[in-house]
Amino acid sequence: MLADFERIDFDIGKIESWPFVTALKVGSLDLSKISLVVENTNHLDTEIKKFASSQKTSDNLMKRRNGITKHLTKVLTNKFRGSTVTTFGSFESGLSLINGDIDLCLQFNGEKPKKVLKKIARMLNEDGMDNVTLITTAKVPIVKFIDSQSKIPVDISINNSLAVHNTELLRRYSALDSRVKPFIISIKYWARNRGISDAAMGTFSSYAWTLIAINYLQSLEQEVLPNLLKKDDSDTVDIDGTNYDIGMFLDEELHFTTLNKSNIGELVSGFFEVLAKDWPWNNGVISVGSGKILTRKEKNWVATKPYVSDAIQDPEIKRLGKFALPVEDPFDNKHDLSRVLDVEGVFEIRDEVIRAYQLISKNTNWSIITEIKYPEITPNKPKLDLFEDLRNQNDDKTKHDLKILYEQLKQVEKSVLVRESERNDAIKMSKALRRNAELAKEQSGLSSELRPRRSKIDELQSKRDSSNNHYIPVHFIEEELSRVYSILTTENTNRVELSLEKEKQMFSWFFELQSMYEHSKLARKYHREFLKLLEQQQHSIEHIKDIRQEMIEIQSFGKFTDFDDLAMKLLKELNPLKRERRNLRREIGRLEAWLRKQTHFNNNKHSRNKGKRKKSVDNVKVNAVKSKVVSGDSFSLQDLEVLLKNGGLSSVNKTKATHRKGKNKHKKNNHSVTPQRGKRGKSSKNQ
Ligand code: UTP
Ligand code: MG
Numbered sequence: 001m002l003a004d005f006e007r008i009d010f011d012i013g014k015i016e017s018w019p020f021v022t023a024l025k026v027g028s029l030d031l032s033k034i035s036l037v038v039e040n041t042n043h044l045d046t047e048i049k050k051f052a053s054s055q056k057t058s059d060n061l062m063k064r065r066n067g068i069t070k071h072l073t074k075v076l077t078n079k080f081r082g083s084t085v086t087t088f089g090s091f092e093s094g095l096s097l098i099n100g101d102i103d104l105c106l107q108f109n110g111e112k113p114k115k116v117l118k119k120i121a122r123m124l125n126e127d128g129m130d131n132v133t134l135i136t137t138a139k140v141p142i143v144k145f146i147d148s149q150s151k152i153p154v155d156i157s158i159n160n161s162l163a164v165h166n167t168e169l170l171r172r173y174s175a176l177d178s179r180v181k182p183f184i185i186s187i188k189y190w191a192r193n194r195g196i197s198d199a200a201m202g203t204f205s206s207y208a209w210t211l212i213a214i215n216y217l218q219s220l221e222q223e224v225l226p227n228l229l230k231k232d233d234s235d236t237v238d239i240d241g242t243n244y245d246i247g248m249f250l251d252e253e254l255h256f257t258t259l260n261k262s263n264i265g266e267l268v269s270g271f272f273e274v275l276a277k278d279w280p281w282n283n284g285v286i287s288v289g290s291g292k293i294l295t296r297k298e299k300n301w302v303a304t305k306p307y308v309s310d311a312i313q314d315p316e317i318k319r320l321g322k323f324a325l326p327v328e329d330p331f332d333n334k335h336d337l338s339r340v341l342d343v344e345g346v347f348e349i350r351d352e353v354i355r356a357y358q359l360i361s362k363n364t365n366w367s368i369i370t371e372i373k374y375p376e377i378t379p380n381k382p383k384l385d386l387f388e389d390l391r392n393q394n395d396d397k398t399k400h401d402l403k404i405l406y407e408q409l410k411q412v413e414k415s416v417l418v419r420e421s422e423r424n425d426a427i428k429m430s431k432a433l434r435r436n437a438e439l440a441k442e443q444s445g446l447s448s449e450l451r452p453r454r455s456k457i458d459e460l461q462s463k464r465d466s467s468n469n470h471y472i473p474v475h476f477i478e479e480e481l482s483r484v485y486s487i488l489t490t491e492n493t494n495r496v497e498l499s500l501e502k503e504k505q506m507f508s509w510f511f512e513l514q515s516m517y518e519h520s521k522l523a524r525k526y527h528r529e530f531l532k533l534l535e536q537q538q539h540s541i542e543h544i545k546d547i548r549q550e551m552i553e554i555q556s557f558g559k560f561t562d563f564d565d566l567a568m569k570l571l572k573e574l575n576p577l578k579r580e581r582r583n584l585r586r587e588i589g590r591l592e593a594w595l596r597k598q599t600h601f602n603n604n605k606h607s608r609n610k611g612k613r614k615k616s617v618d619n620v621k622v623n624a625v626k627s628k629v630v631s632g633d634s635f636s637l638q639d640l641e642v643l644l645k646n647g648g649l650s651s652v653n654k655t656k657a658t659h660r661k662g663k664n665k666h667k668k669n670n671h672s673v674t675p676q677r678g679k680r681g682k683s684s685k686n687q
Pocket of ligand 1 (some may be wrong): 089090091095096097100101103155162163164166167188203206207209210337632
């Protein structure tokens with residue numbers, strides 16, 4: 001009757017947080033002495049049926065969920081071009097609770113899933129969604145959040161195609177027998193309310209509980225559910241390079257009729273009895289894909305160290321070994337859904353199973369059995385009536401609250417403005433100071449050119465000088481060349497006869513002059529290059545001096561990194577302020593909408609009772625009130641009444657926006673995540 005880990009001797013002090021397991025260990029609770037009697041489960045059947053019908057999705061909830069899904073689909077497919085959004089999970093399989101989440105899968109191959117999820121998380125945060133959490137360590141990374149208005153939780157995963165297929169499997173199971181749906185949601189409800197249905201907290205996921213419940217119905221002596229999987233590779237899908245066999249029998253191929261006549265109360269009681277007295281994981285693996293519990297040996301999933309019994313004794317052991325309470329994923333049958341469990345989770349699950357069984361045996365009501373254990377982690381019911389809290393509140397109190405909210409909004413807007421302008425200044429300063437880094441780079445570039453240029457100058461100088469030292473200037477050589485040339489080439493009649501000796505000398509002198517001319521030309525070239533480089537060198541030195549001067553001046557303002565840090569600090573302060581501003585605007589919009597509704601209702605009542613009501617509104621008064629709001633002057637309840645009758649705070653913003661329109665057109669933000677639900681949604685976007 002005991003779970004394997006309960007048979008090991010360990011210090012009782014270590015398990016005192018789990019009273020039922022402790023009672024089993026110390027022998028004050030003996031499961032063999034507990035049994036179920038029909039009288040005790042009959043009432044449960046009625047109660048669970050009632051509970052199940054209370055979980056039906058109302059039209060209102062359906063509208064809300066569809067609205068959120070439609071809006072998110074639009075926003076996500078706009079942001080990630082070429083992507084598609086698919087819904088899956090319990091809402092699609094028909095196994096949802098009214099506080100169940102919306103499961104969305106974004107099919108997108110443009111970027112890495114984690115990067116995409118980070119972008120989505122940022123978008124959701126900016127839009128003021130509640131509890132935005134990125135879980136990237138899970139097998140399938142997801143971003144979780146709660147829709148701030150309806151409080152409906154949403155999970156978004158990327159390319160989670162297999163989940164779409166296993167959702168279909170669950171949908172098929174839930175449609176096979178009318179008892180399946182109430183049975184499964186009862187187990188899910190119990191697990192959720194008792195705090196043992198959260199993979200992130202080391203307990204089974206809701207999906208794992210669904211499989212455990214289905215497997216129970218498959219492994220009864222008279223089974224309620226058959227095995228739907230064909231496992232013949234006739235229908236496979238390739239996901240990320242792995243082939244999965246997703247073939248399912250059609251209803252007409254099944255030839256299955258159950259002989260089991262148990263009612264839901266009996267099925268639920270039986271479920272807890274089996275889990276309590278015949279802990280399936282002592283030697284079994286929950287395998288919906290096989291339609292039964294497989295032995296650990298058959299599946300080759302024998303538990304590995306550290307075992308549950310080791311981990312509970314030794315606080316140093318943080319992770320359990322593999323296959324602690326194995327649950328096979330039907331399509332991905334290498335995946336054990338119990339790998340998320342931690343040792344406390346296992347004890348918590350076991351303790352709750354025994355508790356539920358004991359309570360059922362004692363004829364306890366379903367509401368007590370499923371009493372919420374940890375209110376702080378149990379999802380709230382969706383908030384479908386936006387005015388619930390205002391209905392029983394005096395309107396004067398609502399008006400008073402609204403006035404306080406206007407005041408708070410004014411303060412927050414002021415703080416936002418101040419920080420925004422400080423941040424812009426810091427960014428400007430940082431940009432200006434970054435010039436120093438550019439200057440330093442330029443300076444080092446120039447300095448690195450100085451030395452090689454200096455060597456080149458020296459080299460040219462010495463070449464030029466060596467030529468100049470031995471040869472006469474070019475112009476002289478040119479003149480001499482021309483003179484000698486003319487002596488040598490003029491007709492005999494016009495010149496003095498040259499002796500042969502003299503002519504030889506002249507020729508030799510002429511050739512020497514030619515050679516001198518070549519050298520002198522070279523020296524002139526060296527000299528020009530020398531001058532050019534010298535000029536460059538001087539120019540660079542001057543430039544370096546200027547740069548140094550500018551750097552010294554800029555440095556006196558501080559480092560650009562200081563201003564970057566300041567800008568970052570201000571941004572960090574701005575984000576929560578903007579969130580607060582968004583929430584205040586939303587709340588103001590909600591209260592205004594309620595009061596407008598009330599005013600409209602009262603006016604109609606008046607017009608019925610007192611005949612024709614004065615229709616024209618005193619425009620002067622309206623404008624005066626609006627200008628009070630803009631200027632931040634205090635105003636009376638009567639003023640508030642006038643404002644509400646004439647469009648509320650959003651109408652003031654609109655007036656301001658129209659003034660600006662010509663100069664500064666509003667850019668449409670396509671990535672806003674808030675669903676545009678009527679005027680209120682629109683006004684909240686108008687930040
Ligand atoms: P959920 O945990 O949201 O379960 O996972 P659920 O079935 O929708 O139940 P509730 O009503 O929200 O509590 C959503 C879907 O993700 C897939 C399953 O298809 C599941 O229905 N999933 C979940 C997996 O494939 N593997 C897991 O480990 C968890
Ligand atoms: Mg779900």
